[in-house]
Amino acid sequence: MSYLFVVLFGLAFGSFLNVCIARLPLGLSVVRPRSECPRCHHPIRWYDNIPVLSYVLLRGRCRDCGEPISLMYPVVELGTAGLLLAAFRIDGPGLPFVRDAFLIMVLIVLVFTDLTERRIPHRVTVPAILIGLGSSWFVPVDSRPLVQLLMHWGVPLPPALTSFAGAVTGAIVGGGLFYGVGEAFYYFGGRRKQYLGFGDVMLMLLVGVYFGVPLTLMTILLGSVLGSVVALPLEFLNPRFRRFAWPYGSFLGAAAIYVCLRGNVLLEAYLRWSGFAT
Ligand SMILES: [Zn+2]
Known part of the structure; x- marks a missing residue:
């Protein structure tokens, strides 16, 4: 029912x-x-x-x-x-479902606005980032590795702050990586073309706030793999696609939807396999 x-x-x-x-x-x-x-x-x-x-x-x-x-x-x-x-x-x-449902719907909008118009509107990302920061007080965000590092250094974080800290570090890592990569492409790419738009930075800030650091990194990895799997064969088969501006944000958004649903299962399996967790 x-x-x-x-x-x-x-x-x-x-x-x-x-x-x-x-x-x-x-x-x-x-x-x-x-x-x-x-x-x-x-x-x-x-x-x-x-x-x-x-x-x-x-x-x-x-x-x-x-x-x-x-x-x-x-x-x-x-x-x-x-x-x-x-x-x-x-x-x-419960609240985790409400939060996941909200994130998934925001991501669906961004996947398709990037696909159809090559736009990731701030009118969507900015409110969603603020709602994500607020909801991290009620629904826990993965605070690894920051909290483990702080504990290792003997600096305990109050429990109420750990989830919020996870959201903020996720945003810094997600948005920061994309900002850095975008600037590097711009600088070393002869400043001809901006490969990554600021919309992608905002999208990864958003993903980071909801996921924390580990699943944000997984999203970047899966989104890049997905983009390559789709784009490279098409560019190989048809030269027309080599001049095509691929909507990187759509691939990242699709990966983020998958990670929102299955990311934790995948991450725990990976950590067990690699010996980080028992
Ligand atoms: Zn008509």
Whole structure:
């Protein structure tokens, strides 16, 4: 019963995320005006705005002018529902689920705004970073390795501060690494082209706040692997793709969604395998 509830919420939120993806990179309001067809500008009727179902019933076309509706809409709706369900099965009801669900939805928006417009809007990242910092007081963030280091040096951190410290160090490592790499590319790349936008720095600041240091590093690793696995074969097969500006943020965002769900399992397995943990 609660699973069905989560799926229905996921579909409804997914529908709202589509509005965010279409409007936020352009600096438009997500509340007004009502959604309309981008070609004939006819307002979308409420019964044509039901997640997934309307797309199927309309066979993917505008009721008024027949313009094809982007497949992205049902994909985002179904994806949001599926990912929230996965998070609910892992976390169960409670604050950790609310926090994970919020992070996943923010990441879905950023994956698609970077994919479609090459934008990672500050209007999304800045509030999400602040909410992440605030929620670290209620839902624990991995504070390794800072707290272990402090204990090793004989400087105990008050328990209430450890989670917050994990969030801040995660942000420093995630955002800092990307800022540093971006500057290095800019400097050594002959200052011709900015390889990593500031949006990527903000995205990794955001990921760091929610994950702490270890899972932030895992996100960077998996996102880079994912980007290479997708981009290199395409660039090899078709020279056209060599001039393509790949949306690095989309790969990082997709990796972060995976890490949000499975990262801890993967990390513990790795630590056991490498002998760091028993
Ligand atoms: Zn139309």
